[in-house]
Amino acid sequence: MFLRFILRALRYRKQRLALSFAALAIGAALATVLFGIYGTVEQRLREEFRSYGANIAVVPLSGKTVPLGIVTAARKLGATAAPFLVTSSGAMVVVGFDPAESAGMTSYWHVQGARECLAGENLHLGIGSRTPVCTVTGTVSTGGAEDNELLAPFGTAAKIAGMQGAASVIEIRAPGDRVETVRAALAKQFPAADVRTIRAVAGTESDVVLKIRGSLFLLTVIILGITTLCVTSNFSEMVIERAKEIGILKALGGVERRIAALFVSESAALALTATISGYAAGLLAAAGIGREVFGGAFRIEANWLVFAGVAGVMLAVAAIATGIAASRIWTIQPATILRGE
DSSP states (O other), X not given: OHHHHHHHHHHHOHHHHHHHHHHHHHHHHHHHHHHHHHXXXXXXXXXXXXXXXXXXXXXXXXXXXXXXXXXXXXXXXXXXXXXXXXEEETTEEEEEEOHHHHHTTOTTSEEEEXXXXXXXXXXXXXXXXBOSSOBOOXXXXXXXXXXXXXXXXXHHHHHHHTOXXXXXXXXXXXXXXXXXXXXXXXXXXXXTEEEEEOHHHHHHHHHHHHHHHHHHHHHHHHHHHHHHHHHHHHHHHHHHHTHHHHHHHHHTTOOHHHHHHHHXXXXXXXXXXXXXXXXXXXXXXXXXXXXXXXXXXXXXXXXXXXXXXXXXXXXXXXXXXXHHHHGGGGGOOHHHXXXXX
């Protein structure tokens, strides 16, 4: 009975089924894109915000330095930390830094050459120039104080300053969702230091992530709502067009809920087929959007959890839409149909 029901629908109502299939497939494709982006947007945005630098700064509360132990403590908390030591050599301002640890937080620096000994562009020292501190291996331009400084290895600056185990400032990059946790832990462990959150970075990062996720969720709801309305409209028309078949089934003793189950099963099969097609198209679209927005290679990232989620949502949409349409079955009177009215 079920197969005959499906085959007759495919044979005589191709257009309506095609429209329903297209609506479900488009809905599945868009859901795949949105679910995929929703699941990875936080990680990708966190990676993008790393280029904006540190989101926590540790400066002296009193005195001129803070203990280097803060760097170790920050790393144990899962953060990245880089110390900077400001000193001088004659009239030249020298800043000690760790080229490896600071690289991830200073990607906005415009560096030419190696990052071992950097001369600010306003010093007009070319690569290979010799200074009392070090031989220049690169130049740097940031639009900030670094343009007037000589950035030397941290150990070299420490020897010039005649101090060990201390830094002028420590910049920390904590995971976006743990900024306050890391800041509070360091402030408690090192009460003599002023541990500050850089609001311009940390606040913006959190706000952007929340707003984008909220927008994606709202857009998903709207798209699924439109898909539900489209499928409901098509299946409502199919119920009306198949009123004669439904009336005969009811006259032969068919129960309304079982007849409705035939329509729901038909739409479920349609939804599963549409999900597969839509998921494949959605993967391609998500890869393209990811490359355009976040850069990098064109990566197709299949995720079975996303597929399961999309399939579940599309089945729910199809079931709700068909259930609404199938409610008309209870209003069809077999006697009226058999009289040809």
